Amino acid sequence: MSSLPPPEFNERLADILAISQRMNSQRDLSALLDLIAREATSLLSCERASIFLLDRERNELSSKVALGSDEILRFDARRGIAGNTALTGNTINVRDAYSDPRFYTAIDDKTGYRTRNVLAVAVRNQHAEIIGAFEVLNKRSGAFSARDEESLSALASHAAIAVETAQLIGELRRNQDELTQQNAHLWREVENRYAAHGIIGTGQRMQQIVRLVERIRDSVVNVLITGESGTGKELAAKALHYNSPRVRKPFVALNCAALPETLLESELFGIEKGVATGVNSRVGQFQKADGGTLFLDEIGDLSLTAQAKILRVLEERVVERVGGRNSISVDVRILAATNKDLETEIAKGNFREDLYYRIKVIHVHMPPLREMREEIPLLANHFLREYCRETARGAMELAPEVMRKLVSAPWPGNVRQLRNEIMRLAACSRLNVIQEEDLWEGIPSPGRDQAPVQPVKLQSLKSAVAEMEQRMIAEALQATRSNQQQAARLLGLSRQGLINKMKRYAIAG
Ligand SMILES: Nc1ncnc2c1ncn2[C@@H]1O[C@H](COP(=O)(O)OP(=O)(O)OP(=O)(O)O)[C@@H](O)[C@H]1O
Numbered sequence: 447m448s449s450l451p452p453p454e455f456n457e458r459l460a461d462i463l464a465i466s467q468r469m470n471s472q473r474d475l476s477a478l479l480d481l482i483a484r485e486a487t488s489l490l491s492c493e494r495a496s497i498f499l500l501d502r503e504r505n506e507l508s509s510k511v512a513l514g515s516d517e518i519l520r521f522d523a524r525r526g527i528a529g530n531t532a533l534t535g536n537t538i539n540v541r542d543a544y545s546d547p548r549f550y551t552a553i554d555d556k557t558g559y560r561t562r563n564v565l566a567v568a569v570r571n572q573h574a575e576i577i578g579a580f581e582v583l584n585k586r587s588g589a590f591s592a593r594d595e596e597s598l599s600a601l602a603s604h605a606a607i608a609v610e611t612a613q614l615i616g617e618l619r620r621n622q623d624e625l626t627q628q629n630a631h632l633w634r635e636v637e638n639r640y641a642a643h644g645i646i647g648t649g650q651r652m653q654q655i656v657r658l659v660e661r662i663r664d665s666v667v668n669v670l671i672t673g674e675s676g677t678g679k680e681l682a683a684k685a686l687h688y689n690s691p692r693v694r695k696p697f698v699a700l701n702c703a704a705l706p707e708t709l710l711e712s713e714l715f716g717i718e719k720g721v722a723t724g725v726n727s728r729v730g731q732f733q734k735a736d737g738g739t740l741f742l743d744e745i746g747d748l749s750l751t752a753q754a755k756i757l758r759v760l761e762e763r764v765v766e767r768v769g770g771r772n773s774i775s776v777d778v779r780i781l782a783a784t785n786k787d788l789e790t791e792i793a794k795g796n797f798r799e800d801l802y803y804r805i806k807v808i809h810v811h812m813p814p815l816r817e818m819r820e821e822i823p824l825l826a827n828h829f830l831r832e833y834c835r836e837t838a839r840g841a842m843e844l845a846p847e848v849m850r851k852l853v854s855a856p857w858p859g860n861v862r863q864l865r866n867e868i869m870r871l872a873a874c875s876r877l878n879v880i881q882e883e884d885l886w887e888g889i890p891s892p893g894r895d896q897a898p899v900q901p902v903k904l905q906s907l908k909s910a911v912a913e914m915e916q917r918m919i920a921e922a923l924q925a926t927r928s929n930q931q932q933a934a935r936l937l938g939l940s941r942q943g944l945i946n947k948m949k950r951y952a953i954a955g
C-alpha cells in the first residue's frame with residue numbers, strides 16, 4: 447500500500463506552483479532574480495536566497511549583490527559551495543558553513559553577512575544542462591531539512607525556465623535596440639546626403655525643387671510658390687531666403703489673409719506719428735524687410751486695392767508711410783505663396799495680371815504628398831528623429847506595417863499632417879517601435895481621398911450596426927474570393943456564425 451504524502455507536502459507543492467506562476471509573468475531578468483530570492487526565503491523560512499548563474503566559458507558564477515540592486519558579484523566557480531554545486535550538480539546541505547572546507551568566506555567578508563548554514567541545489571534547464579546554482583542561507587530555526595532540499599530543487603527547476611526566458615527576451619531586446627540605433631543612423635546618413643536647406647526628399651520632384659533653390663541662390667528674383675496647404679511653401683521660401691545673398695538681412699513673413707483692409711496700408715508701409723490721436727509712428731513691413739526678403743503668404747487673398755498698392759511699391763521701389771510726405775526707398779525681394787490657382791483668379795477678375803507676372807519670375811510648385819508617396823518613409827523617419835531629439839528620448843522607429851499604412855494614406859493635409867501624426871504617434875507610444883495599434887483610427891484608407899465626410903444620419907443603432915455588418919461581410923467575402931472559412935476568420939466569426947449572418951442579410955455566398 448502506498449503511503450499518502452503528509453498534508454504539508456501538498457501545501458508546499460501548491461506554494462511552489464503559485465510561485466512558478468508569478469515567476470513566469472516576470473520578463474525582466476533582474477526583477478525576476480529578486481522575485482525568486484524573495485519567494486525562496488519565505489518558502490523555506492530562511493534569511494537569504496540567491497541564484498548564481500554559471501558562465502561556462504569563463505568558469506565564473508555571477509549573482510546579484512542584493513535584492514533590488516543591479517550590482518553583480520562575479521567570482522571563480524571553482525570556489526565556494528554554490529560553485530561546487532554548479533560544477534558537479536550535487537546538492538550540498540551544510541549545517542555549519544565555517545567548518546566546511548568548501549565554504550568561501552570572502553563573500554561574507556565582502557558583504558558583511560554572517561553565514562551559519564547553507565543549502566545549494568543545481569539549476570538545470572530543459573535539456574538537463576546546469577545553468578547555475580540556487581543557494582539559501584541561514585534557516586531561521588535549526589538547519590535545512592531533506593524536505594527543504596526537495597522544495598528548493600523543485601523551485602530551481604521552475605526558476606530555470608523563467609530565467610532562460612527572461613535572458614532570451616533580454617537578448618532580443620538588446621538586439622532590437624541595436625538595430626533601432628543602426629537604422630536611425632542609416633536614415634540620418636541618407637537624409638544628410640539629400641536634404642538641402644531643411645527640404646527633405648530624395649524623389650525627382652523634391653530634388654528638382656532643391657536644385658532650383660541652389661541654382662538661383664545668387665540671384666534675388668521674385669518667386670511665386672504654389673501648392674496645397676501643408677506642402678512646405680513657407681519652408682521653400684525660407685530655403686530661398688537663407689540660401690540667397692540676403693541671408694544676413696531680415697526675412698519678414700506677412701500673412702495677407704489675416705490683414706484687415708483698414709490696417710493694410712499702415713501695416714505694409716508704416717504710419718507717421720499723430721495721424722490720429724494717440725497714434726505713434728510705426729515702421730511698415732516693407733521697410734522692415736529692406737535689404738532682405740518679404741514673404742507675402744496667401745497672396746491670393748489680397749484685395750484688388752491692396753494688390754494695386756503693392757504693385758506700385760514693386761515698380762517704384764519706394765513706400766510712403768500713412769500720413770507721411772516723403773518717399774522712402776526700399777529694396778525688397780518678394781517671395782509670394784498661395785494655395786489658390788492665380789490664373790483662374792485672374793480670369794475671374796480677382797487678381798491683377800500685372801502683379802502676377804511681377805511676382806512669378808520663377809514659379810515653384812510644391813506637389814501634394816499623395817503624389818510623392820515614395821517620400822513618406824524618409825519624411826516620417828525625419829519627423830520621428832526630430833521628436834526624439836526634442837524630447838531627448840532614445841531612438842524610435844515605425845513598425846513596417848505602420849509605415850505601409852502611412853505610405854498609403856491620402857494625406858489631405860500633406861506634409862504638415864504627416865508631421866503632426868508622427869509627433870502624436872511618438873508621444874503616445876510607450877515602446878521604441880511604434881506599433882500598428884498606436885495608429886490613429888482616423889488615418890483614412892487609400893482610395894478615399896476626396897470622399898467627403900458623411901454627416902452622421904440619425905438612425906437607430908441597430909440599423910447602423912446591421913448596415914456596417916453587411917458591408918464588412920461583403921468586403922471579407924470579396925477579399926477571400928468567397929472562401930467562407932477565411933472570411934469568417936477575417937471577421938472574427940465562426941464559419942457557422944458567418945453563414946447565419948449571410949442568411950439573415952440575404953447575402954449570396
Ligand atoms: N519637404 C519637406 N521636408 C521637410 N519638412 C517639410 C517638407 N514639406 C513640409 N514640411 C514641414 O511641414 C510643415 C508645413 O510646411 P509649411 O508651413 O511650409 O507648409 P505651407 O505650404 O506653407 O502650408 P499652408 O499653406 O497651410 O501655410 C512644416 O513643419 C514644414 O517644416
Ligand SMILES: [Mg+2]
Nearest residue numbers: 679680743783
Ligand atoms: Mg504657409
